[in-house]
Amino acid sequence: MVLEHALLPVRPGLEQAFEAAFAEARELIAASPGFRRLSLSRCLERPGTYLLLVEWERLEDHTEGFRGSAAYQRWRELLHSFYDPFPTVEHFREVLTATPTRA
Template sequence: MTLEHALLPVRPGHEDDFEAAFRQAKTIIASMPGFRSLTLSRCLERPSTYLLLVEWDGLEDHTVGFRGSAEYQQWRQLLHHFYEPFPTVEHYEHVLTA
């Protein structure tokens, strides 16, 4: 399992529109092969920043399968104009649970 981690800096004042667009976009990503689950959380200290965590079966399900798909273009169209600056996306593998 691969965990995608992205801090999403949404332009201040556009949080409600972003959340509405994300509700639409989540159906796109959820339909992709290798997708397991996602959570979107809003920062309490910086309310224009969101944390996106997506579980994938493997790294390539995200980096090749999703990002190389026509569905990703729809995702981009719905969400990417909200970000300032564009987020950094990183991938993690599970090490330990307590």
């Protein structure tokens, strides 16, 4: 499993419109081969910043599959105009996890 990470800086005053556009865009990515799940979270300290986490089966499912698809072109139309500056997207593999310990 590969975890895609992006901090999305949304231009001030467009947060509500961004969230509405993202609600539509998530269906595009969810239909992609290799997609597992995503979460979009809004920063409490900087309300114009969002954290996007997407789980993929393989790196290529994102970098070649989704980004090379017609769905990605629509994704770009829906979302890319909201960002300033354009976000950096990085990919991670899990190293360690933790769960609560019981006494």
